[in-house]
Amino acid sequence: MRIKIASALVLMTSAIAIAQSNVSFQLKRDTSPVFGGYTSAQADFNRDGKPDVVYGGGANSTDVTLRLGNGDGTFQAPVRIGIADSAQIQDVVAADFDNDGIQDVAVLCIGGTFDVFFGIGNGSFASSVATAAQASPRSIAVGDFNGDHLLDVAIGDIDGNVEIFNNVGGRSFVLQNTIAIEANTEVISVGAGDFDHTGIQNIAAMTIGNPAGSGSYVLWNDGHENFRKAVLTAFTSPAGLSITDLNQDGMADILLSYSCGTQDTIKGSDSTCQGVIAFYGQGEQKLFERTLVMSNGVQATSRVLGVDINGDGIGDLVGGNRTTGAQSGLFVWLGHPDGSYEQAPAQFIATTDSVGPPTAGDFNRDGMMDFVADMPGSAQTQIFLNATNRAPCSTSQIDPTVTVCMPVDNTYLPGPTVRVQANAYDTRQVTALQLYTNGNLTYSQPVSSFDQSFPMNNGANFLVVKAWDYTGLNFRSERHINVYSGTPEPVCPAALGIANMCLPSGATSGSPVHILANGYTPVVPTSAQLYIDGHLTIDDDGCIQNGGCVGGTSSIDAYEALGTGSHDLVFKLWDANGNVYTAEKTVTVQ
Template identity: 30%
Template sequence: MRKLLLAIVILELTSIGCNMQTRGSKYAAAPDVPFRAEHLAVGTHPDMVNTTDVNKDGHIDILAANSDSNNVSVYLGDGKGGFSPAPGSPFAAGQSPSDIAVANFNGDDSPDIAVSNHGVKTVTVLLGNGKGQFALAPGSPFNVESSPHPHGIASADFNGDKKPDIAVDSWGENKVLVIFGKGDGTFQTPGMKFETGRMPYHRLRTADLNADGNADIVTSNFEAGSVSVLFSDGRGNFTRKDFPTPPNPFGIAIADLNGDHQLDIAVVHYSGHGNDPSKNALSMLFGDGKENFSPAKGSPFSTGNYPGTLGAGDLNGDGIADIVVPNTLDGTLTIYLGGRNGITPAAYSPMRVGRTPQGVAVADLNHDGRGDIVVAEEEDNDVLVLLAK
């Protein structure tokens, strides 16, 4: 649905062509922007990105889910801000991969990949060899009873057996589906479903929000105007609490945004298919570590046009997570800095990037102690890497 609108508006946006494998700086950055840009060619229509060390060399690598070419691109980092394609990349990942989770699904100590397949009821699991290469797990893609099909995906051990499990949305029935891992790269299907608020449509994320040692699940409920937190008991069961948000909650990030050592929830709200700009926003719910969340002072905050996802990480090296929001129709990033005294916009925000920025991740790609930004640029078929100067 988002792609139909993008196809209409793209005619009004600047078109810049380039097909090199590693493209260098394609868009001129403003002088006060503290980033150096690099572009990496990926598959067709990258929707989401993830960052992790897939080849176990101590350096962060980049993964991109390419929804129209049905694969995942993998770039290996050299720890200095340089990247090269992994041998064999891109890797087939089922139909329309839309989100990426990383875990060690088969117990060999090498990172593996799970992607949600938008448009079909499957999850594709790719097992890594520890060198940056991936192959389909036995039985993958796995059929999942998601209604109508999965969008977001997350992974954690939800039942305490030390084996990573997978959670996907089943937004057509207002539920989350959890399939439990067997520890060999396969899963116990069809899994179990847990109720959320109305229409947990886009992304879900997982973290231990109440410091009990168990991974919890957070969904954004588009029709309900809320987020649901499913608190885990560590045995495969969940207790749900809902927290109100502004209208149209969509993407989610979980991080400590105010330096109190408790995890908070950031949510982007996009204008929907009616494209009402007044609904474009970023809201933040501060957690107390005791299963309670309250709106941050000043929330909601403004964004650009058509935000759909967001990323969290420490951009300025102060030890507190910051927020990056891609504004798809503006071709910009909105950046807010977290802090003990409140949330403030970065001096260089909004920052112009490519034509249609989509998924985003924040990680320290060059070991300088500051977060760098990775953006999926859907219509340009590349990933933008912004290294902190």
């Protein structure tokens, strides 16, 4: 049995070697229109082994729009799968509500309903089932709150309540309870998770008051939907919350995003400081609070994600943020083994307009986490493909813990074998490490680390790495991965202020020639160009029909049919300041 209390969260800062890696992303502006989109979710909706994305928004703000993934970081044309029952979609989640193994979609509408579209399994959906909320809803979370193995729904509403709707038979929802959080507030964000590893889903909530009452709360569930409310912390300027397992201990953690400044906001803050507080799940209905980030010059986002960006096994922080200089994009705060974080984020600027909360997914199936974000101002989608070179495996110094560097959670990997790399840390001496694959013991040795490949079947796999110490204490880290047959698409890393051409990799090539190049600019990339033998062949400037050219693309990934002989390839990346970054190669086609 593993019980971890706050006093056991020991941070060993004196002997930590912090692994550094240059974070890199390939930016791609997808100009297919998704009007009114602000939020999205990802899942494999057509069961082809490739992650897809569903948006709240389309031809109008009540459309629900699906983008099927191609598995290479690109998406098929948008398809409307339904229309919400009431006005303006505020949030969207993907979940299997009827336990048929097919992902469904729930959308939350501020007009007064949440609507569930039940998946057919081929990328199409049945007509929605609409359920009326007691008051205008603001946020949604799903979890099995009563232990019947069906996902229920929690709604945060405009009257300061969390409304609990029980899932009845998988196809309908009935109001079970209304929990008063704080009078004269709105519940702007809710999340569900097992914060103490009891198998029971609890709820976290964030409120915003006018002028007072803003704060965050946890609702501890006894397993029978009797919730005990506890205050986490008060805020002047809350922005939103998310649920993640940031420290890989198998217990959900709560990430709270807020403005360090003085202006209250729900979304689109114009404060000048991004703050992030974590409440780590500890066991026995206990949480451990730690301030992770206070970044000046960055406006607060409504959703900060906990994701391992560079593959070192340490959870990083990711948000769709905006600077005080009106530059928006993906912001990354790298985590360190001692539990601290870089205070100055790596910034991947895509637009001078707003960026919606990012949705994480391994969209090119290379084992590293990518992101997509809605662009509410331009009705487009911004794709961020992770091109970061994997960092050396770290060992978390939080006592006790298991650090799994490979695989990264919720990613896709080519089979038939999967490499697992794990380290354990415990001041009481680790005596053994074990690997369970889908509940079966597949590795057990008296070691504190291992790096080994294991055969795994195609499809979803659940991995648990468990460590033991000499006192008999065991602790674990969990991974959910999808294994497939095939080869992942390559990516091209680029350092800040540099252009790089990664393919072709040699001096000779057959035809067509695969050309892959990327650049990294501190401001909006306005045009990614490819010249072949002095002729402009590709000019990706984000132009839309009957509209302007918005940029947002930093890379070129193309196959070009070239004749036999020598060819000069030049990649140019232009940015909003008029700078141009260039990479050049000569290739001989045989």
